[in-house]
Structure formats: structure tokens, C-alpha cells
Amino acid sequence: MTKQKSSSTHFWQGNEACAEGAIIAGCKFFAGYPITPASEVAEHLALELPKHGGTVIQMEDEIASLGAVIGASWAGAKAMTATSGPGFSLMQESIGYAFMTETPCVIVNIQRAGPSTGQATKCGQGDVMQARWGTHGDYASIVLSPNSVQEMFELTIRAFNLAEEYRTPVVLLADEIVAHMRENITTPHSDEIAIVNRKKPKPEDDAFFGVKEIPPMPVVGEGFNVSVTGSTHNEYGYRFTADPKVHQTLVKRLVGKVTNNRDKIADFECHSIDSCEVGVVSYGCTSRALYELIDLGEKERTKIGFIRLKTLWPFPETIIQKMAQTAETIFVPELNLRQIFYEVKRAVEGAATVVPINRIGGGEMITPEEIKTEIKRGMKRVH
Amino acid sequence: MSTEEFSTRKYLRDISLPFCPGCGNFTIINCFLRAVHELGYEDLRNFVFCSGIGCASWIPSPHFEADTIHTTHGRSVPVATGLKLVRPELNVVVFGGDGDLVGIGLGHLIHAARRNLDITVIMVNNMIYGMTGGQVAPTTPFKATTTTTPYGSFEHPLDATRLAVAAGASYVARWTTFHRKQMKEAIKDGLKMKGFAFIEAVSQCPTAFGRRVGLKTMKDMLTWLKENSVPRDEAKKMTESELVGKIVVGEFARRRLPTLTENIREVIGGVTKGVKTS
Amino acid sequence: MSKRVEVRISGLGGQGVVLAGQILGRAAAHDGKYVVQTQSYGAEARGSAAKSEVIISDEKIGFPKVRKYDILVAMSQSALNNYMRDLKKNGILLADEDTVKEVPSVKARVLRVPATRISESEFKSKIFANVVMLGALTKKVEVVSEEAMKRAIIESVSLETKKENIKAFTEGMRLHEQET
Missing domain, CATH: 3.40.50.920 (Rossmann fold)
Incomplete structure (x- = not known):
């Protein structure tokens, strides 16, 4: 969807609306692996994202997909992947990495009936707790739940905005029915859609992993010499595992970013x-x-x-x-x-x-x- | 060529290296930084380093004065893929061990080579899982004793170099830590070449590997690496059974193939052209 | 038409029942209606039971799945057997004349449509039967306008098959003129 001068109506599939929402939100990179019932997100973006200067790549598996998304995010792009239960399971380690390294990204999970391969084409809502607790260790999740094609569009935009605002991975937890249904949807004038972009550091900044609740995020190649690690690290990004206080300060801040802002994030x-x-x-x-x-x-x-x-x-x-x-x-x-x-x-x-x-x-x-x-x-x- | 004297200091952060005495990583750091110096880079500003988990992944992170991304185990190549696709102008270099790159992360390596992603991968092959205490690796020689193969390894090792060639890498070379000069030159070639460059640096781990196979010191190990190495030309004249347990060294591929970024531009570049990006 | 019409299009994978539902839904949206279209299909691309459902309403639609439907389109015998019971009394059944052999006596209005046969005779292929069926549905049931349907077909099918699909639709429309 190109920039709109006025609001317009469409008859879209949920997954298509998700892809269009991503484009409006400023997504410039998508990596994914085919899976029912999420593949239409990748297919639609493969067609449309290049027209907006973005890149779509099909990776060798879901682990690689989220890995590439994380790399793209550090390279400065808003990035997303889309999957379903089995792929979401494979991504869990990297979700923890994205949380720990404060890498903004959007993970779309179109739920189907699990566990395991389950019923690939049938709807389920069994990944709710996995979306909350799927990776290991203490963490906090932001998970959005759309119930219409309209919201597949709107909440995808919100997922990007929250990811950028809080510098954390955000999960759009949809389901097969909402993702595959087609409905009327109204997309507003581009100027009426609020878009949030991550806070960039000033040249003198050097603490990209602390001090502030949400520290600024540099882009690689801009001379900040940023050290990124999934290990416990201090506010400058250097691994520091000897002092329990460093771990406590880090993890409590990361969890607090979400829990302290519950009222701003939670919507119903x-x-x-x-x-x-x-x-x-x-x-x-x-x-x-x-x-x-x-x-x-x-x-x-x-x-x-x-x-x-x-x-x-x-x-x-x-x-x-x-x-x-x-x-x-x-x-x-x-x-x-x-x-x-x-x-x-x-x-x-x-x-x-x-x-x-x-x-x-x-x-x-x-x-x-x-x-x-x-x-x-x-x-x-x-x- | 840089006019300044070579010093590793200008490229390193003031953080002490965590490697055991006699570790091959010291040699590899030296070779890499000399290569960078000789190519005329005064700093690592245009580089991004990606590494996974394992001793070799500590080479760039956090020690190089550069952007360094220390990923989860085996996932450095996918992260490098995202970085390179978004910022094609940067030199993306991956450091990793054999366990990281051809054990847990093998699939990614093959696909990055197949795509001819324009990055340089330096795989430090110490034939063992060193950081976790000396467990058998996909590169461990047949019958070698490790902590998880106390009676000897009953598997044959993987030849990562030949695999990288078969998968479609633009540049592939293998040298050992005994061959410092050649390794430095190979790294320079890898950095200069467009496309996927894979350099296998066969290295010594006296602590977790040598100790258990009767090669207790760095010197013992280097002698062993030297004596087991066969130049590629000589190897061509040898039979497969003669080559068992040998390390074939040299340049295995050098070909200018279109890179992933170039292919994307060729196939869908017209779509992107003229589109205003916001 | 009443305020809310619920349609189920059913058959086997490969018969284009999902696409038919999408076209019908898109057309209703062009007519300014609220529409929800959903589908159910097996993992197999061909041969398993497939259905597509469309709810068309003047008001915003809450629950998106049809329960008792006003219109049932059956493209296979098994689809008819499975779904006949949830057709509303005085509802409308459109059954393919060739692929559905037995139609039980019901209170519903029954329309036998030779969609597969027309597709085969006109295009030497069964694949346009779904659009022939949509033609019959448009003409007979008046859920959506002819213009909206044509527009929806053009938007939904590939460029290469546009002409054939419009012809299939027209054949379906004509068919009913002849029959009634």
C-alpha cells in the first residue's frame, strides 16, 4: 500500500492486512520460513515490500529467520517475521536474545492447533502461555491479540510502535481464523497513523544498555562501536557475569520496562x-x-x-x-x-x-x- | 598499504583476552589484524563482527574496537545475513568455532554460501568443544579421545572447507596456525573478494584437545599440525586412504560469482527503483 | 435481500470453493455491505473436503462463522450430505447437476446447476465450474449485484484466465434465464 492521501476501504485477508500494516509501520526487512497458516504474510510482503525499498528473504528455518530479523534491526531497519506454533517454538531462544539485547522486532504467530504439528490448517489459541513464558529465564512479554482483519492491520502497526518505543520484541499473537478471514477494512489517511521510531543516541552517548529505563539504540556502522551480547552485561554492553548485582540491575530493568508501563501498554x-x-x-x-x-x-x-x-x-x-x-x-x-x-x-x-x-x-x-x-x-x- | 607501524592495540579494546596459554586464537587475532592493517584499514569502523558461542566467538567480541554482535550458539551467520542485507556497504565478518559453525549452525553456513552472501567467515577449527570442557565435535578426528568419547570417537570428521566449496562459496581456503603468513594472506583475500569467503583456520587447543590425545603443549600441537598438513597440489596426487587424518591446506576456491545483494538487485531491482522510501 | 445472508460454498479441494467464497465476499464488499468470508480446508491441496463461508450484512458482523445458512452451494455429494442439515428451512440449495447425484427431498428451494458440465463443454476443463455456479447464484438469488461480481472476478483471478472466468460467469447467469 502506498502512502494514502485519504482513508480507503478494502476487502482484505487478515494476513494481507498484517503485511500492509507492517509496510505502513515502516517495516523494511522481513525474513521467514513457510508455514501454514502464516505464509500469506510472507507472500504479500515479498510482492509489496520491495516497492517500498524493503527486503524480504526466505531463510532456511525459523531460527535463521528471527536471527536475520535481529541482524536487520541492529542495522537500523524495522524488521519482522511471521510464523505459527512449530516455528514459534524454534524461535524461542532468539526471542530471549532479542529481549536481553533490547532488539526491537515483531514476531507474528498465527496460532494453529498444537502441540507439535497438530492440525496445521485448523485454528487454536494454545500458544498464549508460550508467548508469555516461551524463552528461558526471567522476562516480560508484550503480546497483542487481534480479533478482526481491521485489527490485523492496526495491531501490527502498534506492535512495531511498541517494539520501537520499548526496545523489545513484540509478539502479534493472532489465530488461523482471524488471519485467514476476509473482511471489510478501512485504512486511514497516512498522516493519521502514529508511527514511533526508536530513540537514537547522541554522539556523546555510550550507555546503550542501561542508565535510562529505555536506553537509546545505535545502528551498526555509525561509529558507536557497540558491543551486543546475550550474556549478562553492564550498561555499556560488556559481558559481566561475576557480580550478581549487574544481572539484577539488567534483568529487573528489562522486565520493568514492560511491567512499569503496563497501563500504557495493556489495551482492551x-x-x-x-x-x-x-x-x-x-x-x-x-x-x-x-x-x-x-x-x-x-x-x-x-x-x-x-x-x-x-x-x-x-x-x-x-x-x-x-x-x-x-x-x-x-x-x-x-x-x-x-x-x-x-x-x-x-x-x-x-x-x-x-x-x-x-x-x-x-x-x-x-x-x-x-x-x-x-x-x-x-x-x-x-x- | 598502511604507512603506520602495525600494532594490534589500535584495533583492540582494553579488555584482557580470556584464552588459555598456548591457545591458537592469539595467532588468529594476530593474523586477522595484520591482514586488516595491510589492507590499509586504520580502524575497524567499516566492520561489523558477528560471532556465536564458543572460544573462537570471543575473538572479536568484546575485544575488537568495533561493532560486535555476540549472538546465541550457531546463529551468527543468520544475524550477519540480516546485517548485510540492510547495510551492504559494511564489511561483515563472522568468527566462530567448528562446533558453532558446522555443528549447531551448519545449516546456516551452507545456505549463506549457497546464497553467496558477501561476508567473510573465519572458522577456527580446534576439533573440540573447548569452552564446555572438551567434548567431541563434528570435526574431531576418528578414534580421538574426548570427554564424551572416552573410548575414542567412532565418527568421522566433517570437511568444512570442501563443504563450503560445494555449497557455492566464492572464496575458500584452509590453513593451520602453523601457517601464519598464508593464513594472513588468505584473510586478506577473503576480505577483498566479493561474495561468501570461508577461511578454515585449523588451530590448537592444548587444554581441551591436545592434553587428551598426547599433545600436551602448544609446541607439540603445532608440530602435529605442521606434520599432518598436506598442500593441496600434493594431496591431488594422493589416494583417499592416504589422506585420512591429514589436513589438506591451501586455496580451494576463488571465483567471482554474483553476490546475494547483486542478485537481488538484478532480479527485483526494477521494482525498487524510483520508489520513495520513507 | 434481508439484512443478513449467510452462504456456505462446499465441495472438494481443487474445485475452487474457497476462491468462489472470496469472490462473492469481495463483490458484496463492493456493493457496500459488511462481509466476513472464512474457509476451512485440509492440509492436502487437492481432494479433501473444503468449504468457504460468506456472511453478508447491512450491519457490522460479530461472530464470523455461519451456523444456519440461507444458501448452500454443493459442488460434491459428500459436501451436500454433510451440510444439508444446517440449511435453513426455505433456504436455497444450489447443487451441481453432475457432481451431486442425489438430492434429498427438503423444504429448501433446490436449484440444479450444470456448472461442471458447462465448464467442460465451454472450456474443456472443470476448473471454471465454481464461477459458473457464481453466475447462477448471482442471477437467481440476488445477494450481490452483477457489476460487483464481475469486478470481483477480475480482481481475484489471474490475468490469463480473466476472459474465461467472465465468460463462465455469463454462462452461469444465462443458464438461469433459460431455466426459469
């Missing part, structure tokens, strides 16, 4: 959470049932409120706690065997009963009617 959509008897918390494709659920609830005279998570991590627990002040029961439908459910349960601290609604395999969604039935059954159990 709410409906009637101040007055609901029944609450529903959902995300991604599954959350599309919520809009019809409200109508169904009105018919039954049950006051249903919902929170639709646009950010899974950092987890927006404050809003969940707010819902628990009025809702007696909170239902958590998701296409896995309980993942965000435990997080909701942890957040409400017993203030509400939390009930999971789960489905896996086959790519079938949880319908609004099924959630309604579960709500009826669940309420009977509570009363």
Missing part, C-alpha cells in the same frame, strides 16, 4: 462491566462471539458484560478486578484447555467465580449460543 475493549451480573473475558477469534452474546443476554434479561483483551501480556488485571466487583461469575471461553482462565482467576482473587469454556481441535469456534448455554448452566451451579 469493555462492555457493561460496571453493571453486569455475568462477565465474559475473551480474546482473538473467540471474542467475536461476545458481540452476539450481548443481544442474546438482553433477550434473556441477563446482564452480560465483557472484556475483550487486545493485549494479553502484560495482562490487564486491573480491569478484570473491576469486573469482579459486580460480576458474580466470569466465563472465559478460549480455544485451548485453559490458559487465560488461570490468569483471570489469579487476578480476581476469589472476588468472582471463574468458569472456563474450552474447545480444542477441528478448527471449530465456540459459538455465542454455546457460551450462553454454559452461562445458564454455570449460573445454576452458583445459585
